[in-house]
Amino acid sequence: MKIGLEIHVQLPTKSKLFCPCPTTDAPAPNTHVCPVCLGFPGARPMMNRKAIEYGILLAKMLGCTIRDTTWFARKIYFYPDNAKNFQITQYDRPLGEKGMYYLNGKKPIRITRIHIEEDPGKIKRVGDLSSLVDYNRSGVPLAEIVTEPDLSTPAEAREFLGQLIRDIRHTIDIPDDGERSIRCDCNISVGIERCEVKNVTGLKNVERALTYELVRQTKLLKAGGKVVRETRRFDEERGVTISVRKKEMEADYGYIDEPDLGIFNVKELTERLKIGESPQNMILRLSKEYGIDEKTAKQFVSTSVELAHLFEELAAATDTETARTWTSGAVSAGWKSFEARGGGDAAEVVSLIGKFKAGEITDTECNIRIRAFLTGTDVDEVRSGSADLDSIISEYLDVNPSVIEDYRKNERAANRVIGHVMKRTGGACSSAEIVDATKRLIEERL
Amino acid sequence: MIETSILSSLSKINEKYQMFRTITSDTEAGDAEFLFSAKDNLTSKDMETCSGSKILEGYRPPFDATSIARMRGAGGLLVGKTNMDEFGFGTFSTNSAFGVPRNPYDPERSCGGSSGGAACAAAVMDGHVAIGVSTGGSICCPASFCGVYGIVPTYGRVSRYGLLDYGNSLDKIGIISAKASDLGKYVNIMAGADPRDPTSCMQPDMGARRKLKSVAVPKDATEGVSEDVRMAFTDGLETLESLGVDVDTVEMPSLKYAIPAYYVIATSEASTNLARYCGMRYGHQKGDLSLKFDDYFTSFRSQYFGQEAKRRILLGTFTRMVGFRDRYYSKARMVRQSIIGEYRSVLRECDAVLTPTMPFVSPKFSDISKMTPLESYKADILTGPPNIAGMPHASVPCGYDRNGMPIGMQLVADQWDEGVLFSAAEEWEKTFESVRPEVSI
Amino acid sequence: MDRETVEKVARSAHLKLTEEELETFSRDLSDILGYFALLDEAPDCENFGIDPIDVADVLRDDEPHMEIDPDKLLEGMDTYNNYVRGPRLL
Numbered sequence A: 001m002k003i004g005l006e007i008h009v010q011l012p013t014k015s016k017l018f019c020p021c022p023t024t025d026a027p028a029p030n031t032h033v034c035p036v037c038l039g040f041p042g043a044r045p046m047m048n049r050k051a052i053e054y055g056i057l058l059a060k061m062l063g064c065t066i067r068d069t070t071w072f073a074r075k076i077y078f079y080p081d082n083a084k085n086f087q088i089t090q091y092d093r094p095l096g097e098k099g100m101y102y103l104n105g106k107k108p109i110r111i112t113r114i115h116i117e118e119d120p121g122k123i124k125r126v127g128d129l130s131s132l133v134d135y136n137r138s139g140v141p142l143a144e145i146v147t148e149p150d151l152s153t154p155a156e157a158r159e160f161l162g163q164l165i166r167d168i169r170h171t172i173d174i175p176d177d178g179e180r181s182i183r184c185d186c187n188i189s190v191g192i193e194r195c196e197v198k199n200v201t202g203l204k205n206v207e208r209a210l211t212y213e214l215v216r217q218t219k220l221l222k223a224g225g226k227v228v229r230e231t232r233r234f235d236e237e238r239g240v241t242i243s244v245r246k247k248e249m250e251a252d253y254g255y256i257d258e259p260d261l262g263i264f265n266v267k268e269l270t271e272r273l274k275i276g277e278s279p280q281n282m283i284l285r286l287s288k289e290y291g292i293d294e295k296t297a298k299q300f301v302s303t304s305v306e307l308a309h310l311f312e313e314l315a316a317a318t319d320t321e322t323a324r325t326w327t328s329g330a331v332s333a334g335w336k337s338f339e340a341r342g343g344g345d346a347a348e349v350v351s352l353i354g355k356f357k358a359g360e361i362t363d364t365e366c367n368i369r370i371r372a373f374l375t376g377t378d379v380d381e382v383r384s385g386s387a388d389l390d391s392i393i394s395e396y397l398d399v400n401p402s403v404i405e406d407y408r409k410n411e412r413a414a415n416r417v418i419g420h421v422m423k424r425t426g427g428a429c430s431s432a433e434i435v436d437a438t439k440r441l442i443e444e445r446l
Numbered sequence B: 001m002i003e004t005s006i007l008s009s010l011s012k013i014n015e016k017y018q019m020f021r022t023i024t025s026d027t028e029a030g031d032a033e034f035l036f037s038a039k040d041n042l043t044s045k046d047m048e049t050c051s052g053s054k055i056l057e058g059y060r061p062p063f064d065a066t067s068i069a070r071m072r073g074a075g076g077l078l079v080g081k082t083n084m085d086e087f088g089f090g091t092f093s094t095n096s097a098f099g100v101p102r103n104p105y106d107p108e109r110s111c112g113g114s115s116g117g118a119a120c121a122a123a124v125m126d127g128h129v130a131i132g133v134s135t136g137g138s139i140c141c142p143a144s145f146c147g148v149y150g151i152v153p154t155y156g157r158v159s160r161y162g163l164l165d166y167g168n169s170l171d172k173i174g175i176i177s178a179k180a181s182d183l184g185k186y187v188n189i190m191a192g193a194d195p196r197d198p199t200s201c202m203q204p205d206m207g208a209r210r211k212l213k214s215v216a217v218p219k220d221a222t223e224g225v226s227e228d229v230r231m232a233f234t235d236g237l238e239t240l241e242s243l244g245v246d247v248d249t250v251e252m253p254s255l256k257y258a259i260p261a262y263y264v265i266a267t268s269e270a271s272t273n274l275a276r277y278c279g280m281r282y283g284h285q286k287g288d289l290s291l292k293f294d295d296y297f298t299s300f301r302s303q304y305f306g307q308e309a310k311r312r313i314l315l316g317t318f319t320r321m322v323g324f325r326d327r328y329y330s331k332a333r334m335v336r337q338s339i340i341g342e343y344r345s346v347l348r349e350c351d352a353v354l355t356p357t358m359p360f361v362s363p364k365f366s367d368i369s370k371m372t373p374l375e376s377y378k379a380d381i382l383t384g385p386p387n388i389a390g391m392p393h394a395s396v397p398c399g400y401d402r403n404g405m406p407i408g409m410q411l412v413a414d415q416w417d418e419g420v421l422f423s424a425a426e427e428w429e430k431t432f433e434s435v436r437p438e439v440s441i
Numbered sequence C: 001m002d003r004e005t006v007e008k009v010a011r012s013a014h015l016k017l018t019e020e021e022l023e024t025f026s027r028d029l030s031d032i033l034g035y036f037a038l039l040d041e042a043p044d045c046e047n048f049g050i051d052p053i054d055v056a057d058v059l060r061d062d063e064p065h066m067e068i069d070p071d072k073l074l075e076g077m078d079t080y081n082n083y084v085r086g087p088r089l090l
């Protein structure tokens, strides 16, 4: 089975792609509109610099070749939400081409191209009588990323999308507004001919739509039938794909270059714009460079890239094993709270662990102080809470020594202790704290 | 102060010549320093804008075109919107959905097109300045047919914000007037970068006025041109020489490809621009909503577009279709570059390229109706080349045929070199005596 | 251009032609395309510029603002509860 995806991502500009209308949520339909995005005769597009910059960043992230000049084209199709009945997109010269992106750092997925285009408006259906169009979305910048059919299963496609979205968000700083903002056209073929399922929203639906197609096409072929090249849509409620039109009915888009925008020389911009390491690449690098397993690296990075950075600082100041233990333990336990309070400089943590390594403070004391620092709590308060917590755990372990034996075989044995302590403390301690303390005290007894 | 009497007689004048689609209701000029009209494809807040098309009947744009706004800002009073071929599709202004303007020298003849109403207004009304638009010859053709001066600045000199597009890479806004000095004066008012039209943002400052010292005449400039036009053109050349202008003959072999290349680019672009007219958002919108969208759009477009608009939509849709795009659309754009290159090399050696403006004087409506579309396309043979190349060019009156119909000649300068055209037209006006049409209302 | 092609092109352009129009346009367009064959003999040229002048890097800053009151823009449109009314989709 071969799967290729066309992924549409809204770029986080403040104004639209070709006009200064805001891209933020509008108070009512058709209130963030102007002559340009309504397609009024005589109005013409004006290019948003930021959209080009975001496009270049993504093209770089995908390892695309970015040529020195890029330009736009008109794609002509008639539809009520398409204000000019043509969409300004890219055709002959997309921003980036021939990229390569690695799924889990291993499987190469070829990127055909990435280009920038304008989003159409939104149609609200009212019965079958007429359509009601809201052009607030018309002209919002999109990046379209097209992959080669290098994905082999619906689950893999979902995994790929998840990783891609995480990397995109990190690269161009898109707020995590749920996966629904990602729209996807999915091309899938089991045999020779392929079908395209248009406009599927969200990771879960992509996997559902592809799985449905996989089953449908396989059955069809087994029964001696033939898959026809066609466009289908996904009915989210029923979980099925439905034929929209056959290949021969496809519109001839009749592309021409857009004369109103001119061309864009992006060589200098491309050289100037640097992308940070993508989360996926960071996971791979941490695991390789420090010899920690990928699971741990992923845990650090998905908690926060800053936490992963702190791990690297600690490793440099002490050693990898110390850094790994403390980062997984006390630091991870308090990190969410630290970031919730605004994050910032965590050099104190490095200094505390340094003191512990130098034998100036005990590990319990170090633990308490790290916790106090990250949660912004008074050290004495943490100490007494922690002492309470430690004594509750120790009491339980004294009464149930079998836990230690079980823990040797399977770390999940700790859950029994954790469950008990949670009940006893009744929410006074965070679960991260309890987990950390339990593991610490069990490991002391091993 | 300006004469206000013309305002009160506007509707009478228009009854006779049909040069306007819309007329101002103002009867007093107030503080206005000059009166001007704009072609009906330029948006104006206070007046309907239809581009000569039924499909936009009743459309009132919410904004002024930059060219109109700048004329108003300079003290101009917009007196009306001039009649034109639907969306600029024509050479004789006979393709308007709203009547046909009559030539001031002979009401049985055409004003030329597509800015026919503009040239007519300039010829008939004293001191009138008309904004015209040229895609393939739509300013120089009517200027020559109506015996007035017309200028098309370099592509990108005047902002196209508010221009209802025909061919975006070809459309240029210019001036038609009976007075040569108006060309420079009003182009200067309209010119300048406008962020709302990116293609206007690359222009250098308007070059200095410069005396015309030399012209080049392409070897086959008068091939296929009528005898009357040939004679007037030869006289014009002699006059220029007597004024001390060097006249050279040059070979410009790529110009013969200009007309097919022009029509391919123009209709390819036009057919995309016209896609938006579909019975939604603006213009006629009362249709059968029970039709599926494809059929709904089709019903409006079939009902309200005129024959020439349909013909050019079909042509332009075809020339950019898969399988034909390379042969027509892509090739035409290469040809455009060759033509630009050829003009450049000729204009390195001289100030302007000179030809007659039109191959014949304004034809009678009865003869126009017998012409095939291709025959009328070929009438752009001399105006097409500078237009496809985005070169500034001007038409000046240079003679009259035996029936007293005006004849014009066309000067083409290098891109951004309008200055030489402004002064050439003014110099010419001092020597050439125009015969004004008799206007009685 | 034969009638079948004219019909196909017209469908793509959202035009419905009468029998008479089909006849006329088929004749006119054949005539015109015959003349356009002249382009085949024109020499190829390396560049093909989108515009006749160089238009490059005209960009605007990403600053949102609105100039015309959207209500004014909707004035001439067929609307329902601030939505623009259009034809049905299916």
Ligand SMILES: [Zn+2]
Pocket: A016, A019, A020, A021, A032, A033, A034, A035, A036, A037, A038, A139
């Ligand atoms: Zn807008």
